[in-house]
Amino acid sequence: MKHQSAIISESTGWIMLFALSVIWILLGIYWGKKAKNMEGFMLAGRNVGLAFGVTTAMATWITSNTTMLAPQLALELGVWGMVAYCTASFGLIMFAPLAKRIRELMPNGFTSGDFIRLRYGKRTWHLFLIISLFYGFTWLISMGMAGGILMNALAGIPYRLGMTIILAVCVTYTLFGGLYAVIGTDFIQSLIILVGIVVVGFGVMNFIDFDLMYDNLLDERPMLVSMLLPASIMAVFNNLLFGIGEIFHSNVWWSRAFAMRKGIGKKAYVMSGLFWLPVPIAAGFIALTTDSLGINITSPDMVGPLVSAHILGEVGAVVVFAVFFCSLASSIDSLLAATSDLITEDIYRKMIRPDASEQHIRKVSSYIIIGLGTLAWLVCLPRISDLATVLFFAGPMVGSTIWPIISGLFWKKASTQGAFWGMLLGSVIGLSAYFYLGWYTASLIGAAVSMITVLIFRQWQPDEFEWESLSEPSITESSLSEPSMSE
Amino acid sequence: MFFVKRQIFLLLFIITSVQLNLYAQTPSSLEVPDFGVDDGSVYNSGALRLTWVYAKDLVKQDVVEFEVQQASSSEFVQQKAIYRGPDLATFISGLKNGTYFYRIRALRKDLEKKSPWSSPLRIEVKHHPLSLAFTLAGVGTFVFLATAVVVFQGSRNQK
Numbered sequence: 001m002k003h004q005s006a007i008i009s010e011s012t013g014w015i016m017l018f019a020l021s022v023i024w025i026l027l028g029i030y031w032g033k034k035a036k037n038m039e040g041f042m043l044a045g046r047n048v049g050l051a052f053g054v055t056t057a058m059a060t061w062i063t064s065n066t067t068m069l070a071p072q073l074a075l076e077l078g079v080w081g082m083v084a085y086c087t088a089s090f091g092l093i094m095f096a097p098l099a100k101r102i103r104e105l106m107p108n109g110f111t112s113g114d115f116i117r118l119r120y121g122k123r124t125w126h127l128f129l130i131i132s133l134f135y136g137f138t139w140l141i142s143m144g145m146a147g148g149i150l151m152n153a154l155a156g157i158p159y160r161l162g163m164t165i166i167l168a169v170c171v172t173y174t175l176f177g178g179l180y181a182v183i184g185t186d187f188i189q190s191l192i193i194l195v196g197i198v199v200v201g202f203g204v205m206n207f208i209d210f211d212l213m214y215d216n217l218l219d220e221r222p223m224l225v226s227m228l229l230p231a232s233i234m235a236v237f238n239n240l241l242f243g244i245g246e247i248f249h250s251n252v253w254w255s256r257a258f259a260m261r262k263g264i265g266k267k268a269y270v271m272s273g274l275f276w277l278p279v280p281i282a283a284g285f286i287a288l289t290t291d292s293l294g295i296n297i298t299s300p301d302m303v304g305p306l307v308s309a310h311i312l313g314e315v316g317a318v319v320v321f322a323v324f325f326c327s328l329a330s331s332i333d334s335l336l337a338a339t340s341d342l343i344t345e346d347i348y349r350k351m352i353r354p355d356a357s358e359q360h361i362r363k364v365s366s367y368i369i370i371g372l373g374t375l376a377w378l379v380c381l382p383r384i385s386d387l388a389t390v391l392f393f394a395g396p397m398v399g400s401t402i403w404p405i406i407s408g409l410f411w412k413k414a415s416t417q418g419a420f421w422g423m424l425l426g427s428v429i430g431l432s433a434y435f436y437l438g439w440y441t442a443s444l445i446g447a448a449v450s451m452i453t454v455l456i457f458r459q460w461q462p463d464e465f466e467w468e469s470l471s472e473p474s475i476t477e478s479s480l481s482e483p484s485m486s487e
Numbered sequence: 488m489f490f491v492k493r494q495i496f497l498l499l500f501i502i503t504s505v506q507l508n509l510y511a512q513t514p515s516s517l518e519v520p521d522f523g524v525d526d527g528s529v530y531n532s533g534a535l536r537l538t539w540v541y542a543k544d545l546v547k548q549d550v551v552e553f554e555v556q557q558a559s560s561s562e563f564v565q566q567k568a569i570y571r572g573p574d575l576a577t578f579i580s581g582l583k584n585g586t587y588f589y590r591i592r593a594l595r596k597d598l599e600k601k602s603p604w605s606s607p608l609r610i611e612v613k614h615h616p617l618s619l620a621f622t623l624a625g626v627g628t629f630v631f632l633a634t635a636v637v638v639f640q641g642s643r644n645q646k
Contacts, residue, residue: 075534075578075580076532076534076580077532077534077580078580078581090631094634094635094638097638097639097641097642098638098642100642101641101642101645104645217581220569220581221579221580221581221582222581222582222583223533223580223581223582223583223614224580224581225581228617229532229533229581229614230531230614230615230616230617230619230620231531231532231533231614231615231620232532233617233620233621233623233624234615234619234620234623234624234627236624236627237623237624237626237627237628237630237631238623238627240627240631241627241630241631244631244634296570296572296574296577297577297578298536298574298575298576298577298578299536299576299578300534300536300578300580303578402634403634406634406637406638406641407637409641410637410638410640410641410642410644410645411637411641437531437615437619438531438532438615440532441623444623444626444627444630445623445626447630448626448627448629448630451630451633451634
């Protein structure tokens with residue numbers, strides 16, 4: 001049985017790492033020159049077209065979680081696990097009407113936090129910020145960890161060094177270019193990812209004897225091909241609702257909705273969802289080949305990179321290295337930008353310095369990006385757990401935001417109390433399910449509890465909301481009226 | 488003559504002692520690896536990460552391999568080799584309900600020596616009841632469909 005030694009030499013790994021790092025930093029600086037003001041830095045001038053819109057949504061959603069966690073789910077939960085992961089594309093598709101609605105209701109909006117504050121008031125906004133920042137940070141950590149694990153497994157680069165470099169590169173180019181750089185690099189990264197996945201797919205099809213693979217699975221891991229594996233049946237809807245919750249609430253997706261030109265968001269999200277749909281199947285399927293290939297898997301989150309690199313050999317491993325680097329970078333940069341926007345806008349500008357000038361806000365935003373990167377680096381230093389455990393811990397909180405968001409966007413009668421208690425009860429009861437039943441139930445239960453709460457309060461304590469109150473003046477407009485702007 | 492005999496005896500004694508001492512420094516048998524998983528653990532998804540620990544210097548020198556066997560009884564009458572190699576863990580998944588036993592031994596490649604088998608590790612796989620799985624799947628379907636209805640109906644009403 002093959003053991004988990006590095007697939008490419010350490011020197012090749014370092015060359016790849018250096019080359020990719022330089023390319024992304026230079027591109028980040030190039031695209032960043034377009035960001036002339038705060039709106040440019042945070043929302044790419046609200047002028048993103050269809051091609052960039054589709055690729056940025058797709059590249060951001062093809063994260064380490066797709067390329068590493070989809071194979072992990074397949075290895076752990078079998079065929080249903082693979083299906084479970086691809087249901088995350090429904091989140092993108094269903095966000096399409098929301099993107100249109102958000103753009104219409106909040107033409108000058110900046111963050112998802114803005115919406116919750118204006119729609120439900122401060123108490124719900126504070127709870128939402130805790131949930132959203134916690135989720136953003138766990139996602140960031142899971143990807144920092146994934147970077148270190150990946151480079152160690154593929155090229156033997158020490159975990160801490162690999163993790164440090166990928167975080168540092170993403171912090172650097174996000175710092176220079178903001179959302180312009182993020183969306184620009186996402187475009188190229190998504191092309192590399194798609195080409196890489198096609199190459200791996202053909203490699204697998206030529207290399208694998210499907211009959212042998214099925215026989216091996218029946219013999220070694222019989223429940224993986226069973227349609228009645230209870231954990232995986234639960235995981236299908238858990239993952240579906242987790243994906244929907246992630247996209248519906250996270251500022252990563254709201255900032256793109258604000259950034260896209262009018263009329264673009266809906267099409268871009270539908271198309272990116274459809275393009276994304278087969279990726280987890282392709283990425284997950286290869287995990288089922290480990291036994292027939294005789295590869296020992298010591299950590300389930302490494303099954304994807306290891307199998308694809310073994311199938312394609314040393315040259316193929318270089319492709320795999322580039323694909324995984326891009327999938328990580330395209331998500332880390334988005335998270336850094338969106339989370340820093342959330343902290344800058346919702347915490348610093350709204351709570352601490354409402355009169356701050358645009359230049360000052362830009363400076364604060366840069367410090368926050370560096371701070372986030374440093375904090376993520378510190379938490380990633382000890383490799384604490386596997387990726388699924390880290391990420392799915394945020395699942396119930398994320399699931400509990402679905403109904404407060406959709407009811408708030410479409411129902412005048414959606415209640416402030418309902419949104420608050422929905423998020424709180426959904427998170428608490430969902431987290432209990434995480435510990436008592438398993439991670440594969442937490443988001444589902446969190447979302448269900450939140451839905452029931454929102455519906456009960458809508459019935460008993462309905463609000464009568466005026467949509468016009470969601471429209472705030474833009475930063476530029478409001479800042480211009482502030483004396484500090486003229487400094 | 489007696490003096491010579493005594494000297495030969497002394498010399499033989501010293502040589503034997505030195506040899507015995509040297510022999511004592513090279514262990515006649517390898518140390519048994521320790522599993523890093525608690526005995527009697529229960530797993531609800533049929534998947535577990537089986538880990539073991541061993542002398543770091545030997546692992547680093549890459550001279551030691553491990554052999555792991557799985558069986559349905561602690562006597563290992565019908566055992567199955569599930570791993571042989573230098574890694575310190577293996578990921579097992581897709582197990583059916585039941586009790587499984589694992590044992591491990593170390594193999595020294597350069598000395599062609601094997602450690603004795605470890606004492607059996609017992610783990611239990613107890614999948615969630617299907618009734619719970621289908622109930623939660625039903626709840627999930629309902630929440631998903633309700634979400635989709637609110638989104639698409641809401642979006643249509645705005646036109």
